[in-house]
Amino acid sequence: MISSLSISNHDRDVTGLKYIYPVISRRAGGLSIGINFNTNNACNWRCVYCQVPNLIKGVAPALDFQLLEDELRLFLHDIQRGGFYRRFQIETEQQAIKDIAISGNGEPTSVEHFARAVALIGDIAVEMNVFPDSHFVLITNGSLMHQKNAQEGLKVLNEFGGEVWYKFDSATKKGRAEFNGATQNLSKALENIKISSALCPTKLQTCWFDFAGRGLQENEKQAFLDALKMIGETTDVNEILLYTLARPSMQPDASRLKPLSNAVLNSFADEIRSLGFHVSVAG
Numbered sequence: 001m002i003s004s005l006s007i008s009n010h011d012r013d014v015t016g017l018k019y020i021y022p023v024i025s026r027r028a029g030g031l032s033i034g035i036n037f038n039t040n041n042a043c044n045w046r047c048v049y050c051q052v053p054n055l056i057k058g059v060a061p062a063l064d065f066q067l068l069e070d071e072l073r074l075f076l077h078d079i080q081r082g083g084f085y086r087r088f089q090i091e092t093e094q095q096a097i098k099d100i101a102i103s104g105n106g107e108p109t110s111v112e113h114f115a116r117a118v119a120l121i122g123d124i125a126v127e128m129n130v131f132p133d134s135h136f137v138l139i140t141n142g143s144l145m146h147q148k149n150a151q152e153g154l155k156v157l158n159e160f161g162g163e164v165w166y167k168f169d170s171a172t173k174k175g176r177a178e179f180n181g182a183t184q185n186l187s188k189a190l191e192n193i194k195i196s197s198a199l200c201p202t203k204l205q206t207c208w209f210d211f212a213g214r215g216l217q218e219n220e221k222q223a224f225l226d227a228l229k230m231i232g233e234t235t236d237v238n239e240i241l242l243y244t245l246a247r248p249s250m251q252p253d254a255s256r257l258k259p260l261s262n263a264v265l266n267s268f269a270d271e272i273r274s275l276g277f278h279v280s281v282a283g
């Protein structure tokens with residue numbers, strides 16, 4: 001049965017396509033066309049709040065470029081002819097492609113020939129008049145930014161006027177291990193943010209939540225603010241999306257997580273703003 005899409009329905013199989021999934025996105029304010037390279041649900045991180053079911057450790061599988069091309073063309077045609085909006089009962093005010101977002105069920109920069117994939121998506125979107133009106137976005141945990149494969153892709157993304165949404169949740173060793181399952185230390189992470197912002201406009205996305213009843217932890221907050229000061233001094237990054245949990249985690253610690261209140265998020269946002277950053281808050 002075909003269901004209508006909503007903010008809470010991010011079912012990646014809803015269109016029956018392998019690489020493409022539509023999301024009515026709060027963040028984008030309309031239709032976001034997601035591109036998922038990690039069809040094997042493999043990521044090099046293991047965030048406690050991750051919504052990917054059956055998440056495994058690993059990298060994206062080999063990409064079928066012809067299938068990606070066919071699916072993207074087919075899907076964009078369907079949108080432009082109105083068929084998609086009719087079938088999924090998308091409200092008129094949300095009938096706009098806000099962005100094409102390379103995101104998905106794992107770290108997208110782990111796919112081989114990442115630059116070729118970015119170029120293919122960009123070329124089709126230009127040819128079909130989706131760009132430049134819609135944004136081109138890469139959502140990444142940034143952990144592979146030191147690798148040539150990721151850097152080449154960012155150069156191409158930049159050529160299409162795209163932007164990077166870079167995940168940065170914690171500036172402590174404990175927090176990065178506990179919240180993200182990341183082993184990369186802070187100085188490497190800061191170096192990677194620098195690499196990203198030098199190659200393509202980069203914004204930070206940071207998810208804060210109550211883990212095991214600890215609320216917003218003072219030491220985490222302080223370390224994060226200290227790291228932001230360094231980021232502000234050494235990069236062009238000046239935009240941050242601060243958000244909390246909106247949908248259930250599919251990971252084993254799901255029951256230990258709770259969203260933070262809007263009041264807590266807003267007060268934290270003000271502290272970040274005092275460092276000179278633009279902050280949007282998504283509760």
Ligand code: SF4
Nearest residue numbers: 043045046047050106
């Ligand atoms: S980086 Fe993204 S896909 Fe990977 S574990 Fe974290 S939330 Fe899930």
